[in-house]
Amino acid sequence: MHDADLAHERDYVAGLYARLDELRAEKRAQLAQVRRAGAVGTMQNVSERDAFAALYEDRLAQLDAVDDRLVFGRLDLDSGEEQYIGRIGLTTEDLQRLMVDWRAPEAGHFYQATAFDRQGVRRRRHLILQGRTVKAIEDDVLDAGMLADNDSLQGEGALLAALNSKRTGRMSDIVGTIQSEQDRIIRSSISGALVVQGGPGTGKTAVALHRAAYLLYTHRERLKTAGVLLVGPSSSFMNYIERVLPSLGETGVVMASVGRLMPGITTVAEPESDVAAVKGRLDMADVVANAVANRQRTPPADRILEVDGRKLVLTPRQVRRARDRARATGKPHNEARVSFVKMLLRELTEQMTELVEAGNIGNNADRSYLAEDVRSARDVRIALNLCWMPMTPEKLIDELLSKPAILEACTPNLTPAERALLLRPAGAPWTESDVPLLDEAAELLGELDAAAGRGLAQQESDRARDLANAKQTLVNMETAGVDVLITAEELMDQNQERETRLTAAERATTDRSWAFGHIVVDEAQELSPMQWRLLVRRCPLKSFTIVGDIAQTSSVAGANSWQSALAPMFGDRWQLEELTVNYRTPSQIAEAAARMATAAGLVVSAPKAVREGRWDPVIDRVDADQIVSRLVEVLPEELAAIEGGLLAVIADGPLLPAAGKALREVYGRRVGTGAGSYAQDIVVISPREAKGLEFDGVVVLEPTAMLNHEHGRVGDLYVAMTRPTQRLRLIAAAGVPAGIED
Ligand SMILES: Nc1ncnc2c1ncn2[C@@H]1O[C@H](COP(=O)(O)OP(=O)(O)OP(=O)(O)O)[C@@H](O)[C@H]1O
Numbered sequence: 001m002h003d004a005d006l007a008h009e010r011d012y013v014a015g016l017y018a019r020l021d022e023l024r025a026e027k028r029a030q031l032a033q034v035r036r037a038g039a040v041g042t043m044q045n046v047s048e049r050d051a052f053a054a055l056y057e058d059r060l061a062q063l064d065a066v067d068d069r070l071v072f073g074r075l076d077l078d079s080g081e082e083q084y085i086g087r088i089g090l091t092t093e094d095l096q097r098l099m100v101d102w103r104a105p106e107a108g109h110f111y112q113a114t115a116f117d118r119q120g121v122r123r124r125r126h127l128i129l130q131g132r133t134v135k136a137i138e139d140d141v142l143d144a145g146m147l148a149d150n151d152s153l154q155g156e157g158a159l160l161a162a163l164n165s166k167r168t169g170r171m172s173d174i175v176g177t178i179q180s181e182q183d184r185i186i187r188s189s190i191s192g193a194l195v196v197q198g199g200p201g202t203g204k205t206a207v208a209l210h211r212a213a214y215l216l217y218t219h220r221e222r223l224k225t226a227g228v229l230l231v232g233p234s235s236s237f238m239n240y241i242e243r244v245l246p247s248l249g250e251t252g253v254v255m256a257s258v259g260r261l262m263p264g265i266t267t268v269a270e271p272e273s274d275v276a277a278v279k280g281r282l283d284m285a286d287v288v289a290n291a292v293a294n295r296q297r298t299p300p301a302d303r304i305l306e307v308d309g310r311k312l313v314l315t316p317r318q319v320r321r322a323r324d325r326a327r328a329t330g331k332p333h334n335e336a337r338v339s340f341v342k343m344l345l346r347e348l349t350e351q352m353t354e355l356v357e358a359g360n361i362g363n364n365a366d367r368s369y370l371a372e373d374v375r376s377a378r379d380v381r382i383a384l385n386l387c388w389m390p391m392t393p394e395k396l397i398d399e400l401l402s403k404p405a406i407l408e409a410c411t412p413n414l415t416p417a418e419r420a421l422l423l424r425p426a427g428a429p430w431t432e433s434d435v436p437l438l439d440e441a442a443e444l445l446g447e448l449d450a451a452a453g454r455g456l457a458q459q460e461s462d463r464a465r466d467l468a469n470a471k472q473t474l475v476n477m478e479t480a481g482v483d484v485l486i487t488a489e490e491l492m493d494q495n496q497e498r499e500t501r502l503t504a505a506e507r508a509t510t511d512r513s514w515a516f517g518h519i520v521v522d523e524a525q526e527l528s529p530m531q532w533r534l535l536v537r538r539c540p541l542k543s544f545t546i547v548g549d550i551a552q553t554s555s556v557a558g559a560n561s562w563q564s565a566l567a568p569m570f571g572d573r574w575q576l577e578e579l580t581v582n583y584r585t586p587s588q589i590a591e592a593a594a595r596m597a598t599a600a601g602l603v604v605s606a607p608k609a610v611r612e613g614r615w616d617p618v619i620d621r622v623d624a625d626q627i628v629s630r631l632v633e634v635l636p637e638e639l640a641a642i643e644g645g646l647l648a649v650i651a652d653g654p655l656l657p658a659a660g661k662a663l664r665e666v667y668g669r670r671v672g673t674g675a676g677s678y679a680q681d682i683v684v685i686s687p688r689e690a691k692g693l694e695f696d697g698v699v700v701l702e703p704t705a706m707l708n709h710e711h712g713r714v715g716d717l718y719v720a721m722t723r724p725t726q727r728l729r730l731i732a733a734a735g736v737p738a739g740i741e742d
Pocket of ligand 1: 159199
């Protein structure tokens with residue numbers, strides 16, 4: 001019976017792939033036709049042809065991206081209907097449904113139905129594919145009545161197969177095996193802030209990515225113009241996850257690490273965690289505001305300005321009045337400067353006119369040229385700039401952090417020690433924790449070239465023009481013999497969508513005022529209050545998915561509780577969901593990590609591990625000068641245990657370079673160190689770099705150093721111990737942390 005079922009599924013799945021190929025061929029033919037039509041010159045212009053080509057290219061790219069594990073499930077419903085669930089929706093030519101997109105509402109039953117709450121499902125079938133062939137099927141029979149005539153019940157096999165597979169250094173999607181507690185979160189409402197708390201390995205990152213894909217599918221209208229931003233802790237983490245969304249057929253998500261959120265600025269990690277903590281405090285917003293106000297100065301005494309051999313006087317009172325009026329406009333510094341300058345120039349021109357007229361009584365010549373003389377006089381330009389200097393965010397923050405006098409003037413609430421932490425050489429590289437300061441400055445300074453945005457009337461006339469172009473394009477296409485099944489409005493919207501999608505990604509790097517429709521934040525516990533402030537500015541609707549684990553916080557600027565982290569930006573308007581099952585780490589290792597963390601005083605939500613491992617954690621006790629040599633000695637054993645999988649050596653401080661050097665001597669280019677090296681099979685990294693990643697085997701060097709490190713947090717060791725999917729080894733000289741000594 002099982003064989004018959006398998007044969008049936010193979011036939012069906014072959015049919016799905018045949019349909020996919022057919023659609024691809026169709027789109028390819030349409031694309032070729034458009035290109036040919038363009039080449040013979042019947043197009044109105046090249047951009048119209050390109051617009052049509054882009055439409056087909058997009059569809060083709062989506063169809064190409066879903067080849068791997070195209071279909072993964074089938075539901076047998078009480079109604080007798082059978083529904084296949086896959087990466088995209090497919091229909092026959094005459095619109096009979098062949099496969100349902102996993103994000104469609106009816107596909108939710110595939111992930112949520114249980115024997116207690118069947119939701120009209122009699123049987124859920126997992127299809128496990130190898131290439132395009134069904135290799136195995138596994139059934140969850142939810143309706144007891146079916147059990148009698150069915151002997152192919154195989155429970156959680158698909159999940160376990162996925163979990164036991166070797167890691168590649170890149171995350172893959174979990175669309176075929178999403179579990180019900182995860183699915184509930186993925187499909188929850190878009191409005192407001194949703195916090196997903198979960199211990200290590202509970203699928204928080206996976207859930208965050210699938211949720212982004214779900215939201216784009218379900219709220220396409222709303223999100224196509226605004227876009228979704230996905231924020232992660234580091235660029236190595238972004239590399240790790242970057243393939244997941246394309247594999248789900250989504251390319252409309254802008255992905256950025258927290259250090260990349262200020263357009264045009266590249267950053268390094270903040271080397272000192274104490275510095276990060278001060279820069280991350282919310283009162284830094286006041287410091288930046290003070291720095292801006294500090295650039296709006298009143299001269300201490302009258303200033304004499306020479307214009308064409310005449311002497312004008314600029315008084316502190318005049319400057320103060322102009323400053324107050326300019327501030328009262330409520331505009332940012334650079335834009336308010338226009339009012340300030342205009343007012344003072346008017347007053348100085350009046351003075352100049354009086355002086356000129358005093359020497360030419362009775363002569364009523366036109367004196368309008370005087371305004372230009374005053375405006376362009378060197379003395380005037382210098383004086384006005386000194387009173388209200390046009391500023392870029394980079395210059396403002398660089399000077400704030402490098403000039404002790406400015407720093408002191410702008411930080412009345414900081415202690416001298418805190419000020420000393422902030423001080424750095426002029427022109428020093430920007431760090432991740434400078435980004436929120438730069439962003440705050442950009443907000444308060446405004447555009448240097450305060451060009452007005454496009455007016456409504458302009459937008460309307462643009463739309464009318466686009467529509468006329470789209471109609472003409474369709475006429476041209478039909479004349480050229482292309483079978484056009486689309487209206488002019490659809491074509492125009494499609495083009496605008498494409499434009500905006502490109503623009504959403506582009507504008508994330510060029511326009512800091514872009515407002516996203518939704519923001520997904522991963523490893524959110526690491527964010528400082530100032531980073532939160534920046535993110536909320538990027539999504540004024542406050543539509544957020546926030547995932548993280550408070551117990552894994554390693555940044556000193558990060559959060560101790562969701563309540564304290566979110567209250568300043570969200571008040572109590574956020575909802576908490578929890579993930580409770582650990583899919584990554586075998587139970588022996590997960591329990592050891594939780595015991596260690598609890599003994600060290602950390603409150604952990606220790607999730608239940610979904611599987612047992614083959615090994616308990618291995619602990620080696622050695623002398624301090626033997627840590628690295630022991631590592632080299634045991635590495636062959638560790639590599640053999642994980643049979644060609646990925647191995648990470650996690651260390652901190654001087655041990656990190658020492659381990660990298662020693663291993664490279666033996667294993668050469670197989671060893672990668674630092675960000676971007678996850679293509680290698682042996683990786684030597686710090687706990688911070690390991691955050692969010694996973695490996696088949698992990699060796700932790702000197703665990704107590706991660707606990708007792710001056711700025712370290714228990715979270716660092718907890719992160720390190722919860723990275724493996726198979727095996728964990730600790731090499732310890734300075735004692736074994738409480739909770740795991742045997
Ligand atoms: N439903 C699932 N089906 C298959 N694999 C899953 C499922 N849920 C999670 N996983 C796998 O478990 C591992 C851990 O997931 P993920 O990295 O998303 O967890 P996390 O909660 O972000 O972990 P951490 O906080 O420790 O970084 C990944 O390999 C992921 O693919």
